[in-house]
Amino acid sequence: MKLVTFSIGSAAHVGCLVGEVVVDLTSAAPTMKTLIEGGAPLLAKAGEVLKSAPRFPLNSIRLLAPIPNPSKVLCCGINYRSHAEENPNAVMPSEPFFFAKLPSSVIGPDDPIPYPPRTAQLDYEVEFAAVIGKQLRRAQEEDVMSAVFGYTLLNDVSARDVQFKDNQITLGKNFDGFAPIGPCIVTTDELSRPDAIGLRTRLNGRLLQNGSTSDWLFSLPRIIASLSQVMTLQPGDIVTTGTPAGVGFFQKPQVFMHPGDVIEIEGDVIGTLRNTIAA
Numbered sequence: 001m002k003l004v005t006f007s008i009g010s011a012a013h014v015g016c017l018v019g020e021v022v023v024d025l026t027s028a029a030p031t032m033k034t035l036i037e038g039g040a041p042l043l044a045k046a047g048e049v050l051k052s053a054p055r056f057p058l059n060s061i062r063l064l065a066p067i068p069n070p071s072k073v074l075c076c077g078i079n080y081r082s083h084a085e086e087n088p089n090a091v092m093p094s095e096p097f098f099f100a101k102l103p104s105s106v107i108g109p110d111d112p113i114p115y116p117p118r119t120a121q122l123d124y125e126v127e128f129a130a131v132i133g134k135q136l137r138r139a140q141e142e143d144v145m146s147a148v149f150g151y152t153l154l155n156d157v158s159a160r161d162v163q164f165k166d167n168q169i170t171l172g173k174n175f176d177g178f179a180p181i182g183p184c185i186v187t188t189d190e191l192s193r194p195d196a197i198g199l200r201t202r203l204n205g206r207l208l209q210n211g212s213t214s215d216w217l218f219s220l221p222r223i224i225a226s227l228s229q230v231m232t233l234q235p236g237d238i239v240t241t242g243t244p245a246g247v248g249f250f251q252k253p254q255v256f257m258h259p260g261d262v263i264e265i266e267g268d269v270i271g272t273l274r275n276t277i278a279a
């Protein structure tokens with residue numbers, strides 16, 4: 001299923017995207033987190049509800065971030081060979097490294113990304129993200145994939161001048177609106193090969209990133225297992241997997257985003273996550 005969180009008026013609902021229609025799954029689960037925590041039995045119930053539930057044309061509702069308030073968003077740093085190679089300062093990592101995006105930076109499809117006055121280098125990064133489905137603590141690589149609920153996209157929006165000013169990338173990655181997530185969560189039964197997904201970024205229609213998760217340095221099981229050695233991963237937590245080559249900072253000449261721009265990140269199976277840059 002392609003699961004979404006959407007609003008009609010002020011109320012948030014869980015839905016299933018079927019073509020250009022959103023089917024309301026509220027009678028199965030009030031929130032995406034409830035649906036995730038309910039596991040296979042609740043997904044089966046959602047499948048039943050799907051047959052008779054109210055449906056809305058996609059263009060009549062507003063999509064929200066699939067998980068509007070995740071407890072954690074953890075991001076893998078350099079994890080594509082192509083991105084490591086385009087960065088003259090990058091050392092090819094021997095193990096995955098991580099940083100966090102805070103829940104306060106999460107926004108949804110079509111939401112504006114506020115342009116921060118503190119940056120002159122607003123950049124994009126298309127990232128394939130896993131949504132954790134079951135609690136994981138000190139897990140082994142061979143055990144983690146059965147705890148993944150599904151997959152979505154995250155735009156790891158970055159203020160490069162703030163990010164590179166010191167060794168702390170937290171600030172440059174966490175301005176309000178710097179974590180657009182969506183448009184949907186594709187459950188694992190519909191996306192069985194996370195390591196073979198094409199990813200693209202378009203800025204005002206211009207193709208700037210065009211990669212594939214087959215270029216990963218570290219596998220998804222490796223990434224999730226390493227995080228779980230440190231912290232307990234909870235249902236609804238989001239784990240991203242780095243970005244392929246083509247970020248604006250390493251384009252020649254450099255490309256940055258400005259108010260009025262439209263930034264789209266796209267992934268096979270998952271779809272397109274579009275946001276605008278607001279003044």
Ligand code: MG
Binds near residue numbers: 075076077127243
């Ligand atoms: Mg990134």
